[in-house]
Amino acid sequence: MTPSQSLRLVIIAPDLLEGIATDSHARAQAERSRQLRIGLLENGYNIVAVLPADTFLYERLAQLQPDMIIVDAESEARDSLEHVVMATRDARRPIVLFTNDNDTSHVKDAVAAGVSAYIVAGLSPERIRPILDVAMARFEHEQGLRRELADVRIELQDRKIIDRAKSMLMQRQDLTEKAAYDKLRKAAMDKGLRLGEVAQRMLDAADLLG
The missing domain is CATH 3.40.50.2300 (Response regulator)
Structure with missing residues (x-):
């Protein structure tokens, strides 16, 4: 085919x-x-x-x-x-x-x-295939760029959230920055989540509990 x-x-x-x-x-x-x-x-x-x-x-x-x-x-x-x-x-x-x-x-x-x-x-029939091939290639390239941009945005957003969660752990549990980061990373690995997702859940829980 x-x-x-x-x-x-x-x-x-x-x-x-x-x-x-x-x-x-x-x-x-x-x-x-x-x-x-x-x-x-x-x-x-x-x-x-x-x-x-x-x-x-x-x-x-x-x-x-x-x-x-x-x-x-x-x-x-x-x-x-x-x-x-x-x-x-x-x-x-x-x-x-x-x-x-x-x-x-x-x-x-x-x-x-x-x-x-x-x-x-x-x-003309002979033009149709190259036109559609180029259109598909262009679309796939643009989709790839959109995915990369979305990944960058998520990474930047995660970084801000992680920094906030680290600061909270350092303040509330008297941890060093490295210890706070390691704690977040271990929680992410245990739950199979992105580090940013764990950090956001931790912040949400802290807001809920005051």
Whole structure:
């Protein structure tokens, strides 16, 4: 199984059936959407659903658990993106937007909101796989940076809490700084918790007991 075959995609696209019979613009967009889906299938991607960008999108994505979201939009791209960003706020996923809309005024906002790739035109099948590969790589890199930043924040917060707990032990139990730290560390090892978690529990207990 190739990486593309194991990648589960959800496409977010407007319903064009109503105007397709009389509206040439709708027909052109429908054909572009068809070519995009054909290109994805020809490259071996697994399209698990095509969904509208509506208020039910959060629940549908939570149920389907796709690996990547493809936004197929034109003039309504901004509205679609708002729905997608809101629907993925708790479980981030790479988002790739394909559009023929030459108005790129909101590209910066789209990227800032979490879009991994913003593709204007150029839906030839041979371009699709490298676009999605780069989008996935960029998403994974950004997720790694977010995890590192979160770890740094936790470490800084833990350090402050540990210092407070050490000071309390030194004052209340007449311990040296090293002895207070060793006591916290032993408690953390015994309970299988982070040092910061043990320190916070100790502070909470001290506040409760006065």
